[in-house]
Amino acid sequence: MTTTAHHRTRSVPERATTAALLIATAFLYLWNLSASGWGNSFYAAAAQAGAQSWKAWLFGSLDAGNAITVDKPPAAMWVMGLSARIFGVNSWAILAPQALMGVASVFLLYLTVRRWFGHGAGLLAGAALAVTPVAVLMFRYDNPDALLVLLMTAAAYTTVRATETAGAKWLAWTGVLLGFGFLTKMMQAFLVLPAFALVYLVAAPTTLGQRIRHLLLAGLALVGSAGWYVALVSLWPASSRPYIAGSTNNTLWELALGYNGLGRILGGAGNGGGGGGGGQNTGFGGATGIGRLFGESMGTEISWLLPTALIALVAVLAVTWAAPRTDRARAAMLLWGGWLLVTGVTFSYMSGTIHPYYTIALAPSIAALVGIGARVLWLYRERSWGRTVLAAMVLATAGWGFVLLGRTEWMPAIRWAALAAGIIAALALLAPVARLRRLAVLGIVAGLLSTGLGSAAYAAATVTVAHTGSIPSSGPSGTSGMGGGPGGGDFPRTNNDSRPGGNVPPSGGGAQTSGDGARMGSGRGGGGNSELTALLKAGTTKWSAAVSGATSAADLELASGTSVIALGGWNGSDPSPTLAEFQSYVAAGQIHYYISGGGMGGGGRMGGGTTRSSEIATWVSANFTAITVGGTTIYDLTTTK
Numbered sequence: 001m002t003t004t005a006h007h008r009t010r011s012v013p014e015r016a017t018t019a020a021l022l023i024a025t026a027f028l029y030l031w032n033l034s035a036s037g038w039g040n041s042f043y044a045a046a047a048q049a050g051a052q053s054w055k056a057w058l059f060g061s062l063d064a065g066n067a068i069t070v071d072k073p074p075a076a077m078w079v080m081g082l083s084a085r086i087f088g089v090n091s092w093a094i095l096a097p098q099a100l101m102g103v104a105s106v107f108l109l110y111l112t113v114r115r116w117f118g119h120g121a122g123l124l125a126g127a128a129l130a131v132t133p134v135a136v137l138m139f140r141y142d143n144p145d146a147l148l149v150l151l152m153t154a155a156a157y158t159t160v161r162a163t164e165t166a167g168a169k170w171l172a173w174t175g176v177l178l179g180f181g182f183l184t185k186m187m188q189a190f191l192v193l194p195a196f197a198l199v200y201l202v203a204a205p206t207t208l209g210q211r212i213r214h215l216l217l218a219g220l221a222l223v224g225s226a227g228w229y230v231a232l233v234s235l236w237p238a239s240s241r242p243y244i245a246g247s248t249n250n251t252l253w254e255l256a257l258g259y260n261g262l263g264r265i266l267g268g269a270g271n272g273g274g275g276g277g278g279g280q281n282t283g284f285g286g287a288t289g290i291g292r293l294f295g296e297s298m299g300t301e302i303s304w305l306l307p308t309a310l311i312a313l314v315a316v317l318a319v320t321w322a323a324p325r326t327d328r329a330r331a332a333m334l335l336w337g338g339w340l341l342v343t344g345v346t347f348s349y350m351s352g353t354i355h356p357y358y359t360i361a362l363a364p365s366i367a368a369l370v371g372i373g374a375r376v377l378w379l380y381r382e383r384s385w386g387r388t389v390l391a392a393m394v395l396a397t398a399g400w401g402f403v404l405l406g407r408t409e410w411m412p413a414i415r416w417a418a419l420a421a422g423i424i425a426a427l428a429l430l431a432p433v434a435r436l437r438r439l440a441v442l443g444i445v446a447g448l449l450s451t452g453l454g455s456a457a458y459a460a461a462t463v464t465v466a467h468t469g470s471i472p473s474s475g476p477s478g479t480s481g482m483g484g485g486p487g488g489g490d491f492p493r494t495n496n497d498s499r500p501g502g503n504v505p506p507s508g509g510g511a512q513t514s515g516d517g518a519r520m521g522s523g524r525g526g527g528g529n530s531e532l533t534a535l536l537k538a539g540t541t542k543w544s545a546a547v548s549g550a551t552s553a554a555d556l557e558l559a560s561g562t563s564v565i566a567l568g569g570w571n572g573s574d575p576s577p578t579l580a581e582f583q584s585y586v587a588a589g590q591i592h593y594y595i596s597g598g599g600m601g602g603g604g605r606m607g608g609g610t611t612r613s614s615e616i617a618t619w620v621s622a623n624f625t626a627i628t629v630g631g632t633t634i635y636d637l638t639t640t641k
Helices: 012-030 041-052 054-059 075-087 091-130 133-138 145-165 168-203 208-235 252-266 306-320 328-349 356-378 384-406 412-430 433-438 440-463 530-537 550-560 579-587 608-623
Strands: 543-548 564-567 591-595 624-629 632-640
Touching: 012 091, 012 440, 041 054, 041 075, 041 091, 041 550, 054 075, 075 091, 075 145, 075 168, 091 133, 091 145, 091 328, 091 356, 091 440, 133 145, 133 356, 133 440, 145 168, 145 328, 145 356, 168 208, 168 252, 168 328, 168 356, 208 252, 306 328, 306 356, 306 384, 328 356, 356 384, 384 412, 384 440, 412 440, 530 543, 530 550, 530 591, 530 624, 530 632, 543 550, 543 608, 550 564, 564 608, 579 591, 579 608, 591 608, 608 624, 608 632
Parallel strands: 543 564, 543 591
Antiparallel strands: 591 632, 624 632
């Protein structure tokens, strides 16, 4: 079944409803945005560093002194760093770019689906993405996932344009966009590659040889788009750039293939807490298996429309199986269904570190499948099987939403209202065609309520909660795990809980002390140890202090506006700086204070770096005098014993 491309000028009602969708999305993502303070202080500190130093901006350094980077490539830091440089280092400047990326993602998904399936399908897909709870969460947060989703959605749009006319230039743009996706979150960006390549290879209206050549050219564009930065880091003298956090040998190659590559899939390489090792640890996705996306950890983040999307995928493929090679309905299923299946299966069976919010990468594909499936199957409404499949889609969404809401004690009335609307809509859809026309309005209203009410309500509740830390979650309570955030976290214990992952405490909207990290500064308001903050502000050295663990360093940087060395990087295990390097910094008068205690950023990757941090602590205590500032033990490295 070949659908007609929609290139005509949009009517006034279409423009009005599209504008309404985007305005509502912008309100949802921007309202009370700064309530979360810095969000993830780890990335907020990198944005601050980028606003203070162009070298820190280029490399994605955690500190403006360029001791070490964050454990991701820097593309998302580039966006936030520029925003902070232009608008100042504040919560809004850090978080607003992600919100705007969310609005852009919704619009691009609308345009992509509309192009082949019309305004109604595009509007439904865009709305479904906009109110997916994990999307609402991450488009209001400063993790790299917002930029990744925007780039992948844009790449889907260019792939659709390329497939229409066998356009090599459009396909090359797909490669460029996914290359920048690699510079955002490395190998995760490539999970959509099989689907994009397959749809072009199958459906582009040109010869097989041309299709293969175009794919090879797009591959070269991808390599160039990502490779220029990898080459820059490789050729830049290591002595004059920050250490590449997360790697064992100070290279992006090892970071991409190890810690952020195969380590995520297979475990090891610094990836603790996920997969089979994570068991029922919801902060790390729960146990591996085909049901992981529906489980306690990930279910309420992403799976509200997942059953419906899978039904739509199977049904549309069934009715288009014998269609011509270039059939667009089948091509769309290959694109969005391939995206969903490859990424979904990968997330389900990853044994390394994975968090529930990663599932935002599935949101565009699920939303597109729902919008396209509803449109295509509606064309078969005069046949009883077509109405039955549509009814099954509605009932699946209503029933699964009933289960998801039943896992919480939040707003039980919504649970029952959505289920009742789903039953009404399904009965209306099952009616004979003549009666269906009379019940159309009732069926449409009930169908929209049943499919969107639970997810939208849960998404709206997400907006009312302040989220902080490195493992946020959606919904009316959320979590704040392993990392600082806004508010006045006092400097806590010095006997760090080094369990992989630790315990993830509930957020409830306030600042939390991490289960693994010591919080000595503030995210938002400079609270915490105000005496220590004032001391760091008064310093004039390259780095005001050094402390074990990235979260501790990030909180101090945001509170004081100074550079702080994170000994051992994100989770204390990066081999940087070595004891000899640290001693040379001290001898050169580049570090003023060493702060005892600190904590891991999270993830629990223990190893040689932890030993080096201990070596540094031992050397400092043997050669410098401890003093107490606001209950925190520090050492003045400018004065020996």
